Amino acid sequence: MDKNLEPLFTPWKIGNVEIKNRIVLTSMGGTDLFGWMEKNHFDEAGADFILEVAQNNAGLLLPGCQPVYNPMYGQWLHKNKKMYKDLAEWMPKFHATGAKLFVQLTAGFGRSFTVSPMMEKLYNNGFLRVLSRPVMDLDKITASASPSPNRWSDKLPSREMTVAEIQEFVKAFGKTAALLKEAGVDGVEVHAVHEGYLLDQFTLGYVNKRTDQYGGSFENRYRFAVEIVQEIKRVCGKDYPVSLRYSVISKTKGFRQGALPGEEYEEVGRDFEESVRAAKYLQDAGYDMLNCDNGTYDAWYWAHPPIYMPENCNLSDVEALRRHVDIPVVCAGRMDPKVAADAVDKGSIDGAGFARQFLADPEWVTKLMAGKSEDIRPCILCHNGCFNMCHYKGVPNDQDLYDSLHLARCAVNAETMQKDKHHIKKTGHPKKVIVIGGGIGGMEAARVLKLRGHEPVIYEKSGELGGTFIAASAESYKGKLRELLEWYRRQMEELGIEVHLNTPIKDVGRFWRSDIIIATGAKPRFLGNTPGQEKMIEACDYLRGREVGQRVAIIGGGLSGCEIAYELALQGKTPIIVEMKDDLISQKGVCLANSSYLREWFALHNVEVHLETGLSEVWDGYIICNDKKGDSFRIDCDSVISCVGYIPNPVVKENEKTSNMDYVGDCKEVGNLRSVIWRAYEVAMRI
Structure with missing residues (x-):
């Protein structure tokens, strides 16, 4: 010690x-x-x-x-x-x-x-x-x-x-x-x-x-x-x-x-x-x-x-x-x-x-x-599993009844207070299981499979494990998330899990004899036919190091957009948040302790926020928005970051799925870290 x-x-x-x-x-x-x-x-x-x-x-x-x-x-x-x-x-x-x-x-x-x-x-x-x-x-x-x-x-x-x-x-x-x-x-x-x-x-x-x-x-x-x-x-x-x-x-x-x-x-x-x-x-x-x-x-x-x-x-x-x-x-x-x-x-x-x-x-x-x-295994202070009592304009506690009755669970540990349904059970029939995607979902599935006695093999298209969590943990104040990422990478080494980096899989036919877990994540959502949207920087690209100017418009005031705005402000830049809903972080699963901090921090530091506002055009040096009355106005900015969400991106579509195949993480349904880890655990336990 x-x-x-x-x-x-x-x-x-x-x-x-x-x-x-x-x-x-x-x-x-x-x-x-x-x-x-x-x-x-x-x-x-x-x-x-x-x-x-x-x-x-x-x-x-x-x-x-x-x-x-x-x-x-x-x-x-x-x-x-x-x-x-x-x-x-x-x-x-x-x-x-x-x-x-x-x-x-x-x-x-x-x-x-x-x-x-x-x-x-x-x-x-x-x-x-x-x-x-x-x-x-x-x-x-x-x-x-x-x-x-x-x-x-x-x-x-x-x-x-x-x-x-x-x-x-x-x-x-x-x-x-x-x-x-x-x-x-x-x-x-x-x-x-x-x-x-x-x-x-x-x-x-x-x-x-x-x-x-x-x-x-x-x-x-x-x-x-x-x-x-x-x-x-x-x-x-x-x-x-x-x-x-x-x-x-x-x-x-x-x-x-x-x-x-x-x-x-x-x-x-x-x-x-x-x-x-x-x-x-x-x-x-x-x-x-x-x-x-x-x-x-x-x-x-x-x-x-x-x-x-x-x-x-x-x-x-x-x-x-x-x-x-x-x-x-x-x-x-x-x-x-x-x-x-x-x-x-x-x-x-x-x-x-x-x-x-x-x-x-x-x-x-x-x-x-x-x-x-x-x-x-570090706590990342997310409250997603233990305390996701959520509040935003127009609603009382927007929390599922099941969550209200089952507090003190954990987003990063599927077993906590759930051992009646989440516990490691050794397999009597060890198998080689192919895991396509080395993000958190893929690594959690592989970890549980290995503990059960299976032989998981991860194929990751990039040169490092972590997937979109690398970007999600990039902000300066997210040291605990980076600790969790390192914990998962260490688990892969400690458990001796076979990992193939820089190995994209486009055809799963070669693995047809094996059980397959698809964990290929999600892809960014785009704003339809918004003129100039190609000028925007996607949120993950920014978080992975893409440079931005001094005045930055963030399109989307959910949790991801607000966290990016917070990071920009900490860096001394000037964020401007544009959100279509009538409140920031207007989404389930985000504890009021988390969301109220950001809302109140933005108010205290005079961060410019436009609610009930839609983006209509993106130009060099400015964007055009529409307020709830339909009136157009201009916001001058040096850069525009798109934070309007993600859609599942499975390497194998649902209609192509075979009986020996399942999905984990955002390629199944876009959620949060809790939904990724818990589902990965459950899928790994079914094999």
């Missing part, structure tokens, strides 16, 4: 509980022990994931947050006694790893509850609203400190919680914690004076307008969180450790308005001065640890950093807070292990929180300890 990492592997204490090292698996919805958005039960899939991480040397593990009042079916978490017995039977297996377990409990979501189109219909139809109440009581689930707008929808506002409801929640925390203690759980974490969830909504002045004992003064705004820890300590004893998930600074300008790194703004939530006072107050109330980052749902990119956010984005604020409290402090948010180790060594934090990296590779800590960091 790298000596610089050694401070991460020293013991520490939370109250009287000793933790063997400083690495903390922070909570993610979906990795729950009692189910997620379903009837509460002992969740074996969540338990298996938690156990695998514990077996791979994490010190403290926090499963997915458990609402003490389940939004689905209105269950109180303390009512189902059987699942605590099941948990108690599992705990010895967990404790055999030497790790410690704190279960995270939440009062709920309030105005941050992720509303879908279906929920809008249920709430706004009187008959359906009453009919659905036993399954999903939206009026209760979304209730907040004060009447306020929902983060996701204008059609489902939050009402004010009653004092009786608040006190019922306080009692529920105590009852639940007592059952967890009895089951052998080492501690609990209260979620949260954090991220703009319900408890945080009570603390934040821009949300809480109450005039009773839970609003107004500092003490009143933090009363809910204080009463919870006091109740847990009353029921479980003062020595039972209680952590608090805590946002140091809200980084929020208003409802649905975040503050970007480095931005000058007026804080409407918790600023650092109040945070110091609150941290001391909460410590004195009985909390034994602060598990910290920044942000609210209105500034979601702080708590769920996309790839555009700086590494260790919350560390300086957490370190500053640590100087004012006497209890341990954990920092989470794009943490680099070496930076975290240095911070622990200096005593400026006590533990380092990691979440999504465990989804990408549950064994990453073990590999780090063994000095094999190059074997760690």
